[in-house]
Amino acid sequence: MKQKTVLTKRLFGWAVCGVGLFACGMTSCSEKDAPVSYVLQQNDISVDEPEEGFVTQLSQLFRIEVESVSDEGITYVWALDGEKIPGGKTLEYMFSVAGTYELVLTVSQGELSFDYKFQIKVVSEESVPLPGDATAYITKVLDFMPAVGQFTNTMPAYEVGDTQETMNRKVLEAIGNNNRGLISLGGFGGYVVVGFDHTIENKKGLCDFRVLGNAFSAASGSESDRLQGGSCEPGVIMVAYDKNKNGMPDENEWYEIAGSAHQDPTQEAWYQLAVDNGNDVNLYRDYEITYYRPNETMNAPLASPIDEYIRWEDNQGRSGYKVKNTYHAQPYFPQWFDGEKLTFRGTCLPQNGIDESGEGNYYVLYKFRYGYADNEVNTGNAAAIDIDWAVDADGQKVSLPGVDFIKVYTGINQENGWLGECSTEITSVEDLHLLGEEIPVKE
Structure with a gap:
């Protein structure tokens, strides 16, 4: 049973000035203060508090809703044991240490x-276990749409008659539940959306999850030994916290993980090398590309590459064709998609591929410092992600108690000679906290 709790602690006072009411100090009221139609009263704020008090558990969401008579000119500030924490009229927080805490809400108007x-x-996790014996791995695939690519329709394999639901299931069979298969997202924009059986907690100072891919380091003796590269095909990561608890990621719940290039591409160790190579090293935050379905005759087996296979256009005024190579003869356009064109939008990262041989036979794809999928070997700490890197559409940091859904999309639009397009590959996503791994956030 819950009871309505109204607590009152501090009141500086209010006064009537001129034609309106003002929130003022005890001594005076300035003429420049704007009148308000509502003045906060001590009993206008209430919270439903259980009779036994608030009890929550580690790694689970704690939520408080504030009820008020009016929100006009009102601010809500929360402090936990004297330290401010993010929150407004609704507080959502996840605790990482068991114990008893003092939570203070300060409500102000002027x-x-x-x-x-x-x-x-x-209380500890032993006292109240996670629901359903939570697993550290992917338990659902909500959507999968690769862009054009040499592994599209093969990772996972498309069969005639497969639907979107069929392909989602095949992706789950490949990368869900720690199966460690491999899927390809194709060229820029191709994506997968996955979910979990619990909320991945955002723990302060620690990385929270890891996206596994198939990145690897280059052979000894190359420039990449100094700059760290090999086959790094970065995928941009988006996260969503299921705030309304409807079991799906709503459009307004998605935020992007701002990796190192989001912050400043010029700080990547290989940046000047890419400039000298003629790469496009710009970061496009609102990039858009459209791929057009090719003529069916081009999907037949071939003896030589098709240079003008799939036409594409982007919102930077550029266009061209994706090449079909002789190594992969299947259709490169996703066959379960019915439309004649496929458009993707997102953040496009600087091109990281360099032909170090100068003859088209040795490409190195360099590693970004942090914050992307399929960018670091799976055992490297730089493969781990901190939820606190999440930003909104304006690039402003957001505070999330955890995440329920993760989306990964290929982040670079680049062809790398005989290697083909830059395409992010995914093999798993792991909750580091459930695995007991503590990877400090690198400052």
């Missing part, structure tokens, strides 16, 4: 202010 204190008891 100089008028009240404090509301709560005690929060956090």
Whole structure:
């Protein structure tokens, strides 16, 4: 049973000035203060608090909803044991250490202010187990749409009659539940959306999850030994916290993980090498590319490459064709998709592929410093992701208690000679906390 709790702690006062009401100090009221139609009262704020007090558990979402008579001119500030934490009228937080905490809500309107204190008891995971014996791995695939690529329709394999639901199931069979198969996202924009049987907790100071791919380091003796490269095909990562608990990622719940190139591409160790090579080293935050379905005759087995196989156009005024090579003769356009053109949008990263031989026979794809999928060998700490790197559409940092869904899409539009297009590959996603791995966030 819950009871309505109203706590009052601090009141500086209010006064009537001129034709309106103002939140003022005790001594005076400035003429320049704007009138408001509502003045905060001490009993206008309430919270439903259980009779036994608030009890929550480690690695599970703790949520408080504040009820108010009005929100006009009101601010809500939360502090946990004296330290401010993000939150507004709704507080969502996940605790990483068991114990008893003091939570204080400060509600203010101008100089008028009240404090509301709560005690929060956090119990261990042993006391209240995670629901359903939670697993550290992917348990659902919500969507999969690769872009044009030499492994599209083969990783996983498309069969005549397969639908979107069929392909989603095949992806889950490949990379879900720690199966460690491999899927390809094709060229820029191709994506997969996965979910879990629990919320991956955002722990302060620690990386929270890892996206596994098939990146590897270059052979000894190359320039890549110094700059760290080999086969790195970075995928941009997006995260969603299921705030409304409807079991799906809504459009307004997605945020992008801002990796190192999001912050400053010029700081990548290989940046000048890419400039000298003539690569496009710009970061396009609102990039868009459209691929057009090829003529069916081009999907037949071939003895030589087709240079003008699949036409593409982007919103930077560029266009061209994707090549079909002799190594992969299947259709490169996803066959279960019915449309004549396929459009992807997202952040396009600087081109990281360099032909170090100068003759088209030795390409090195360099590693970004952090924050992307299929960018680091799976055992490297740079493969781990901190949820606190999430930003909104304006590039502003957001605070999430955890994430329920992850989307990965190929982040580079580049052809690398005989290697073909840059295409992100995924083999798994892991909750580092459930695995007991503590990887500190690199400052």
